[in-house]
Amino acid sequence: MSSSAPQTPLDIAVVGGGIAGLTLVIGLLKQNIQVICYEAAHHFGEIGAGVGLGPNSVRAMTLIDPAIKHAFEKVATSNQWESKKNLWLDVRYGEDGDEKGRTGKLIHPMECPGGQAALHRADFLDELVKRVPTNIACFGKRLVALEDLGEEGLRLKFRDGTEATHHAVIGCDGIKSATRQYILGPGNPAAHAVFTGKYCYRGLIPMDKAEALLGEELAKNNSMYIGHHKHIITFPVQKGKTMNDKCLSRFCCRLKLSGLASKDERSVSIKLKSHYQSQLSTLASLKTISP
Ligand SMILES: Cc1cc2nc3c(=O)[nH]c(=O)nc-3n(C[C@H](O)[C@H](O)[C@H](O)COP(=O)(O)OP(=O)(O)OC[C@H]3O[C@@H](n4cnc5c(N)ncnc54)[C@H](O)[C@@H]3O)c2cc1C
16 A cells, blocks of 8 residues: 555445435445445435336346345346347337338347346335435435545535535436536536427336236236337336235326427327327336326
C-alpha cells in the first residue's frame, strides 16, 4: 500500500437503493469494502412492472457476486416453451395497415443463447434486499448537495438537515439523479432528465386470462408487436411461488406508444382496430400500473 493510501478503510456512500444501488452494495460488500446506502424513501421498494434481461446482464450478475445471480434465478421467468428457450422474442405484425390480415403473424424470431428472462422488478428488489445487511441502509435520506472536502472525502447533505462524510460517493439515484447534477454541474443540460414524448403503459394480467384471450403460445412466450409509431411487448413474469400454484404465474403486457402528442390521440391510438388488437388492448387495460 502506498503512503498516499487512506489510513482508514475505504468507506463508500451509495446514493439510492434501487436495483442498481443494491446490486452495487452487494458487489462492494463482496470485496470487503465498507459501504452505506442512503435511500430517500422510508424503505426499499419498487413500483415498476416487468423488466427483461439478456444473457449479458446475467453474466454480469455472476461476476459481481453469484448471490445476485441466485436472487435473479429465484424470480426470473423465461419463455415457457422448451422450444423457445433461446428466443429473445418473436417479432410480430401489430397492425393490419394494408388489410392483408397479418396482425399477430410472425415477422422474425430474434434469438440469442439463453433467450430473454423477465422478472417483476419488485420481486427482484425484494430478493436483493434479503442479501443486504440491515445496518448498511439509511432511509429517509434524500441527498440535496455534495461538497468536495479534498483529502477528507465528500460531504453529503440530506434534506432532513443531516450530513455524512465518506471517501467516495456513487450515485445510483435514478433518472432524476442529484449526484449527476453535482458531477456535471446544474447548468449542464445532460444533468436534467427531459421528457422524450414517449409513453409506456404497463399491465399485469393473470396468466389464465391472458391465455384465454391470446392462446398459449402468445401468452406464455415473449412477443413484440410492431405498429405505426408504437409497439407492444408481452412476456411471462412471476413464476409461481409454490409448485402447486399455477395462478401465480403472470403475464406482463407492456404497451409502448411514441410520437403521440395529446392524451386524446393516445387513447384513440390504443383503440386498436382488429379483433386481435382489441384483445391485446383489453389485456393492457386490465391492470394498468403506470402510464
Ligand atoms: C417502462 C420501462 C421499461 C423498462 N424495461 C427495461 C428492460 O426491459 N430491461 C432493462 O434492463 N431495463 C429496463 N428499463 C430500465 C430499468 O428499469 C431502469 O434502468 C432501472 O430500473 C433503474 O434502476 P436504478 O436503480 O438505476 O434506478 P431507480 O430504480 O430509479 O432507483 C433509484 C433509487 O434512488 C432513490 N433516490 C432518488 N433520488 C435520491 C436522492 N436524491 N437521494 C437518495 N435517494 C434517491 C429512489 O428513491 C430509488 O430508490 C425499463 C424502464 C422503464 C421505465
